[in-house]
Amino acid sequence: MTTSTGDAGHPADGIRPDILAIELRTAVMRTSRRLRIEATGDVITPGQYTVLAHLRAGSQTLRELAEREHVQAPSMTRIVNALTDQGFVSRSAHPDDGRQILVWITPAGEEVLNEARSQRTAWLAQRVAVLSEGDRLTLSRAAHIMQELSAK
Amino acid sequence: MTTSTGDAGHPADGIRPDILAIELRTAVMRTSRRLRIEATGDVITPGQYTVLAHLRAGSQTLRELAEREHVQAPSMTRIVNALTDQGFVSRSAHPDDGRQILVWITPAGEEVLNEARSQRTAWLAQRVAVLSEGDRLTLSRAAHIMQELSAK
DNA sequence: TATTGTTATACTCTATAACTATA
DNA sequence: TATAGTTATAGAGTATAACAATA
16 A cells, blocks of 8 residues: 655645645545444444443433433433443432433443444554554544544 | 644554554544534535535436445435435436436536535634644645545 | 336434423 | 423434336
8 A cells, every 4th residue: 555644735835724624524524434334233323332432431411411422312312221221321310419310331331332342443453554654653643633623 | 722743652663553543433433523513504415415526526327326325226316306406416318228317416516515515624624724734734644544545 | 137216115313392300 | 490301203314125117
């Protein structure tokens, strides 16, 4: 595979943000699409996956989960119900506020999250394995920049 | 905003593909999610958008579009019908094969595609504008690597 | 007989509105 | 009165199955 680290098209004086935004958006959307397609065979749906990933950080209320996922409360009720039925999360009453519920990830949930993560990562790991070391370094740096960028 | 170009965590001897794959996958999925969220207010749906983008390269049959988009034929019929109703594509019989139809993008379709693209890119352009020049160069290189990576 | 495209139907995921209970 | 969560219902978007037209 080719090395893109030294490719042309970037004058030393600067990269225009609007041009870069188009390039990066196209690359990110295409890659995410491939990642989604190659992730077939998962036990859990994409929505369930990201909720489990949030829960790994600790128990959360349903409202907090809905806000983090940018979905409405009824949708989160549905996702949490599905995860509960499969035994991947547990629910309990909030100690101080009887209206709220707390949701945690179970050991089985941790396990399925790890499985799904490695399945979803396998395709990409094969692809980056054949890149040059320089390209891998570029991608690693870019990953950190993109994390900060999208974290808000 | 901070500069990530020189951050720690990467021994000089190499970057493990499986670790990089997890980092990159997380960054790409999170960024694509933000791009999707920030793209609200579009005239056309995401599916219609990518079909228009494919058609910019030239006319296509419905079957070809369905395969490129990884959807089934009935779904593509629906998308193309919606685009036709809005005047963004035209259809005609295939010259050599009466079973097939050809779909082109119209001038109105080109226009709405450009509008949607700049709307969808505006959020990202603002973010990359405040990065260091080194970070922009890293992202630009990474974009090209990811393009090759996902192109197959 | 195989292939292209359409129609019919069902399923999944999401949203809004109405409801219950707790604060 | 306001908030957390659930239930009821409707609207996208997708899929499979059955069909019509053409190769």
